[in-house]
Amino acid sequence: MREDTRSRIQEIALKLFTEQGYEATSLREIAEELGVTKAALYYHFKTKEDIVASLADMRVADVEELLTWVRSQPKTPETRKELVLRYAAKLTNPRYLEVARFMERNQTAMRDHPKIHRMREVMLELTDELNDPGDPLAVRISRSMALFTLHAGKWMSQDEKLTDEEINEAAIEVALRLMEP
Amino acid sequence: MREDTRSRIQEIALKLFTEQGYEATSLREIAEELGVTKAALYYHFKTKEDIVASLADMRVADVEELLTWVRSQPKTPETRKELVLRYAAKLTNPRYLEVARFMERNQTAMRDHPKIHRMREVMLELTDELNDPGDPLAVRISRSMALFTLHAGKWMSQDEKLTDEEINEAAIEVALRLMEP
DNA sequence: GTCTATAGCGAGATAGAC
DNA sequence: GTCTATCTCGCTATAGAC
Known part of the structure; x- marks a missing residue:
């Protein structure tokens, strides 16, 4: 039983932002690690900054x-x-x-x-x-x-x-x- | 008697990198604050990373x-x-x-x-x-x-x-x- | 030593099909 | 809910005139 996609985005983003830095981490990287395209992220978060806000x-x-x-x-x-x-x-x-x-x-x-x-x-x-x-x-x-x-x-x-x-x-x-x- | 351009680039870059962050600071901003175009920076430093190295x-x-x-x-x-x-x-x-x-x-x-x-x-x-x-x-x-x-x-x-x-x-x-x- | 002009790239973001 | 395709933008960096 896996977490919902929104939580997984937060989890992966937190990891990558911490390891590589916020600006150095592109939405493409987050999406890739999640196994989707970056366009899919925009269904769950309006912007990159919104991920940080969450x-x-x-x-x-x-x-x-x-x-x-x-x-x-x-x-x-x-x-x-x-x-x-x-x-x-x-x-x-x-x-x-x-x-x-x-x-x-x-x-x-x-x-x-x-x-x-x-x-x-x-x-x-x-x-x-x-x-x-x-x-x-x-x-x-x-x-x-x-x-x-x-x-x-x-x-x-x-x-x-x-x-x-x-x-x-x-x-x-x-x-x-x-x-x- | 003012400092040479190279030192002033270092000084301005250090200030902006610290205040705004490295990635968020463009060479254009540094050049603007110095009163030149960004192309001029490349005479003094080979790359943006070279400024950091210095x-x-x-x-x-x-x-x-x-x-x-x-x-x-x-x-x-x-x-x-x-x-x-x-x-x-x-x-x-x-x-x-x-x-x-x-x-x-x-x-x-x-x-x-x-x-x-x-x-x-x-x-x-x-x-x-x-x-x-x-x-x-x-x-x-x-x-x-x-x-x-x-x-x-x-x-x-x-x-x-x-x-x-x-x-x-x-x-x-x-x-x-x-x-x- | 500084300029103008521009190449080249990858980013964030959006449109619309499925 | 995720896809492909594409837009727009600003960035680093370079070429070549002055």
Whole structure:
């Protein structure tokens, strides 16, 4: 029982965009790997950018939810720690992690894409919630690295002979250490 | 007394490639900003890729020098710390930092470019020198973030009302903390 | 060293048959 | 829902005059 075509396009596009870059990946390549012609793609997505938008949608709602939550909480060290943990929980969804990597690797190419632009904005606001403007610069740099370290820690560990659980815990450990004063 | 045309092409290309992305920046745009036609660019660089190669050259030699140095040293905590400090010293050259940012933002687009490929390779080897294979994963993740944190810490602080010296010290502080056990 | 003109290509996108 | 055929566009790169 195979997935529907729309999902397979997203899956293949995400893979190729991440490996080769967004601009370097043509619709012809995606179609070829899917086993159809590129004209068929246009039945499922109006444009190439629409494919990206559908990928971004996998993340945006999650992060906006976190942002809403954190803003309803008191700005305490405990809230910050909890935010890192909740973000890490979202990241246990492999699709989320893959989309994050795609965005990270194609930052500039995606510069004018509204959905991606919104995503960056939300991530910046989330990072802001981890920081007090009055803190020393070193503290702010350290805290601003926390969420990215969750991503990067997992990316770099993916081919280790370790369980997802172990990788997850290690990434969280480093991220939380970056949050300490 | 203005710079020669070749340097100005590099300068403009570096700026546009970083802001808009490599593929999204056409030679026409570069030429326009320079005030010539794109045909003129081909007198100074054989291809678009050659411009990138000339940019990469600004970094590769520096990093290879560091790699040679660190491999001539005993693998001690002191050597590692000194490597971070020496890398930070290279980063005080604004051009180096800009080229690092260009590469970071255009990773996938530059995937098949030999010079950029070599650069990534050397950076990975440099990061390897900061790690013992036997260390726990959390320690290895932490140490692997150190050099990148020097870049990112500076990028994110560039519009703060602080001196380069203060930014530099803060970034080093965070990077060294990531090196501690 | 810079210009005009253009070759040559592959991209995204569309029309209309099946 | 997928196909063939085609349009249009902008890009890299080159030829050759000045």
